Amino acid sequence: MSTLEIKDLHVSIETEQGEKEILKGVTLTINTGETHAIMGPNGSGKSTLASTIAGHPRYTVTSGSIALDGEDVLEMSVDERAKAGLFLAMQYPVEVPGVTMTNFLRTAKTAIDGEAPKLRTWTKDVKEAMSKLKIDADFAGRNVNEGFSGGEKKRVEILQLELFKPKFAVLDETDSGLDVDALKIVSEGVNRAQDENNMGTLLITHYTRILRYIKPDFVHVFVDGRVAEQGGPELADRLEEEGYDRYLNVKA
Amino acid sequence: MSETTTHIPDEKVRIGAPSIPGFTEEGENLSPINENDSSPLGGASAKAHSHGGGVGVPDSSRAGRLTSTNVEDFAKLTGREEDWRFTPLKRLKGLHSDELTGAAPKVELSGNDIATLTVVSSDDALNGVAHTPDDRVSANAWKYASQTQVVTIPKNAEGAKASVRITGESLAPAAQHLIIVAEENSEATVILDHVGSAVLAQNVEFDVHANARLTVVSLQAWEDDAVHASSQQALVAQGASFKHIAVSFGGDLVRVNPSARFIGERAEIELYGLYFADAGQHLEHRLFVDHAVANCKSNVLYKGALQGKDAHTVWVGDVLIQKEAVGTDSYEANRNLVLTDGARADSVPNLEIETGLIDGAGHASTTGRFDDEHLFYLMARGIDEKTARRLVVRGFLNEIVQQIGDEALQERLTDTIEEELAATDN
Numbered sequence: 001m002s003t004l005e006i007k008d009l010h011v012s013i014e015t016e017q018g019e020k021e022i023l024k025g026v027t028l029t030i031n032t033g034e035t036h037a038i039m040g041p042n043g044s045g046k047s048t049l050a051s052t053i054a055g056h057p058r059y060t061v062t063s064g065s066i067a068l069d070g071e072d073v074l075e076m077s078v079d080e081r082a083k084a085g086l087f088l089a090m091q092y093p094v095e096v097p098g099v100t101m102t103n104f105l106r107t108a109k110t111a112i113d114g115e116a117p118k119l120r121t122w123t124k125d126v127k128e129a130m131s132k133l134k135i136d137a138d139f140a141g142r143n144v145n146e147g148f149s150g151g152e153k154k155r156v157e158i159l160q161l162e163l164f165k166p167k168f169a170v171l172d173e174t175d176s177g178l179d180v181d182a183l184k185i186v187s188e189g190v191n192r193a194q195d196e197n198n199m200g201t202l203l204i205t206h207y208t209r210i211l212r213y214i215k216p217d218f219v220h221v222f223v224d225g226r227v228a229e230q231g232g233p234e235l236a237d238r239l240e241e242e243g244y245d246r247y248l249n250v251k252a
Numbered sequence: 253m254s255e256t257t258t259h260i261p262d263e264k265v266r267i268g269a270p271s272i273p274g275f276t277e278e279g280e281n282l283s284p285i286n287e288n289d290s291s292p293l294g295g296a297s298a299k300a301h302s303h304g305g306g307v308g309v310p311d312s313s314r315a316g317r318l319t320s321t322n323v324e325d326f327a328k329l330t331g332r333e334e335d336w337r338f339t340p341l342k343r344l345k346g347l348h349s350d351e352l353t354g355a356a357p358k359v360e361l362s363g364n365d366i367a368t369l370t371v372v373s374s375d376d377a378l379n380g381v382a383h384t385p386d387d388r389v390s391a392n393a394w395k396y397a398s399q400t401q402v403v404t405i406p407k408n409a410e411g412a413k414a415s416v417r418i419t420g421e422s423l424a425p426a427a428q429h430l431i432i433v434a435e436e437n438s439e440a441t442v443i444l445d446h447v448g449s450a451v452l453a454q455n456v457e458f459d460v461h462a463n464a465r466l467t468v469v470s471l472q473a474w475e476d477d478a479v480h481a482s483s484q485q486a487l488v489a490q491g492a493s494f495k496h497i498a499v500s501f502g503g504d505l506v507r508v509n510p511s512a513r514f515i516g517e518r519a520e521i522e523l524y525g526l527y528f529a530d531a532g533q534h535l536e537h538r539l540f541v542d543h544a545v546a547n548c549k550s551n552v553l554y555k556g557a558l559q560g561k562d563a564h565t566v567w568v569g570d571v572l573i574q575k576e577a578v579g580t581d582s583y584e585a586n587r588n589l590v591l592t593d594g595a596r597a598d599s600v601p602n603l604e605i606e607t608g609l610i611d612g613a614g615h616a617s618t619t620g621r622f623d624d625e626h627l628f629y630l631m632a633r634g635i636d637e638k639t640a641r642r643l644v645v646r647g648f649l650n651e652i653v654q655q656i657g658d659e660a661l662q663e664r665l666t667d668t669i670e671e672e673l674a675a676t677d678n
Contacts, residue, residue: 054628054632055631055632056628057628077631077636078628078632079631079632079634079635079637081632082631082632082634083634087632093629094625094628096626096629096630096644097589097620097647097648098589098643098644098645098647098648098650099630099643099647100647103643103647104630104633104643107635107643108630108633108634108635111633111634111635111636111639112633112634144629164634
């Protein structure tokens with residue numbers, strides 16, 4: 001079993017008005033095999049947590065720690081984190097000019113595993129994973145995310161999740177912009193990855209509808225950079241009925 | 253050619269004709285490359301034409317450009333001319349103004365013994381069949397080139413490979429004249445491999461006879477101090493195909509102007525280019541495709557990468573579809589990838605269409621950045637920074653490398669791209 005441990009995490013970003021604190025002390029522990037949903041209103045810091053775990057340079061950790069099986073994640077470069085077994089499915093995957101999906105997937109897999117995948121099984125694995133996610137075969141020859149629709153980009157993120165087999169996946173609003181069919185396909189992919197690799201999942205979402213397909217073990221509600229409440233799956237049901245107003249009113 | 257000027261057709265339909273003061277078809281005239289002391293529209297480029305629009309009106313049609321073998325016909329350059337406004341004249345080392353009496357780079361032919369190399373005098377009838385200078389530097393080269401090297405691909409030859417190594421050994425301003433003749437129904441790949449140090453004004457003619465298939469790679473692999481202005485003109489006869497690939501990465505200032513004109517129907521012209529500019533380097537490509545006859549096809553694609561402070565690339569693509577050229581199919585595109593801050597890519601596609609009876613004509617230009625978000629995305633998938641950068645640039649430029657069709661050269665270019673990228677890491 002692996003553990004991702006986030007302790008009293010404070011994170012700031014540079015704005016034109018100066019430094020702004022987004023996360024104001026977040027503590028969270030995730031074990032492999034567990035699914036944690038992080039919910040909360042817009043601007044509460046959910047995506048900041050996701051990007052900080054992955055090491056996006058825009059976010060500065062001012063105090064606190066992130067550890068993966070005791071190893072200091074904050075000391076690792078972005079690529080080292082991926083190699084250590086962390087994966088971020090991005091909210092807005094960027095288009096990468098000049099790099100085909102095939103080339104990208106193979107290069108990334110080689111980097112993460114430390115050795116090149118066996119060509120024959122790899123090609124087969126990629127094909128199968130693509131067909132399960134209903135990604136057209138000709139995407140393999142296209143440049144990474146170039147000209148993909150929003151839904152296609154999200155599916156390609158999950159494709160990577162399935163192929164790279166991380167210990168922990170952070171899904172940053174993977175459900176946003178997906179229609180019901182696409183949401184189902186993407187959720188099935190996440191569930192497969194979890195079943196096959198005993199992956200730990202940090203599912204960041206604004207809405208409860210993805211939780212119909214991916215069942216969380218724990219739910220954490222973020223409000224203004226802190227965990228305002230946590231509980232089991234029943235908390236998600238309550239949010240579905242009541243929304244976030246309760247937390248916002250308390251704050252006011 | 254006995255004519256020294258070309259003629260503007262009476263009727264014109266031009267796309268993007270200037271209508272806003274201060275703007276031309278090439279956009280706003282704010283070029284800081286050469287200091288301007290008067291209106292950019294009143295420059296010598298307008299006056300120099302024997303039949304241009306007159307003072308104050310730039311003759312923006314490519315068909316109206318002055319052509320002459322006599323350097324005195326061209327006005328002295330000021331840097332305000334449309335054709336020169338991006339080129340730092342101070343760095344031309346006198347190619348536009350001085351006597352070009354330095355020793356011309358050495359020319360050696362290797363390959364598979366099908367092509368031949370001969371030397372003719374500069375007044376031999378072979379000179380000027382496919383080429384008439386259309387700028388002052390080219391005309392200056394014409395004047396001072398003391399002899400002409402001629403590479404001939406014999407009639408019906410198949411699979412001819414000619415590697416022409418052009419080695420510069422001095423920085424004294426020099427002139428050079430080369431002619432490549434692809435005789436009827438021949439098939440050949442010719443590589444013009446420019447290496448060493450030189451300050452060179454060069455004219456290269458390609459005389460592509462009927463049904464010949466000629467691929468030319470002009471490789472500018474100069475040392476850092478080289479200055480090279482090359483006018484490369486092709487005449488493409490009926491049923492022939494001409495593929496020209498300009499590859500520039502060496503030298504301080506390199507300006508390659510490939511132009512190709514159809515003189516027979518059912519012919520095809522492809523102009524490709526690949527450039528990689530480092531800090532302080534000026535790499536310029538100005539090309540011209542002249543659809544002067546009907547039912548021909550042309551395709552242009554130039555791709556460039558830039559890195560480092562004051563790396564500067566210029567791409568100007570003129571495609572002219574003349575009134576007679578019905579049934580033309582033409583496309584041109586330029587794509588730049590800016591890898592670091594401080595680099596500048598100018599990109600100007602010009603398309604002039606004088607007949608509506610064409611199959612297609614299009615142009616495109618994009619200049620994109622390799623930015624932190626690309627880097628983050630790739631690194632978040634375990635790929636280290638160096639590899640990420642390489643992946644993107646290699647992929648981007650590979651489209652052109654694949655056009656070359658010569659394995660050894662393709663490998664050499666791939667290695668060069670790696671070396672260029674390694675330079676970024678330092």
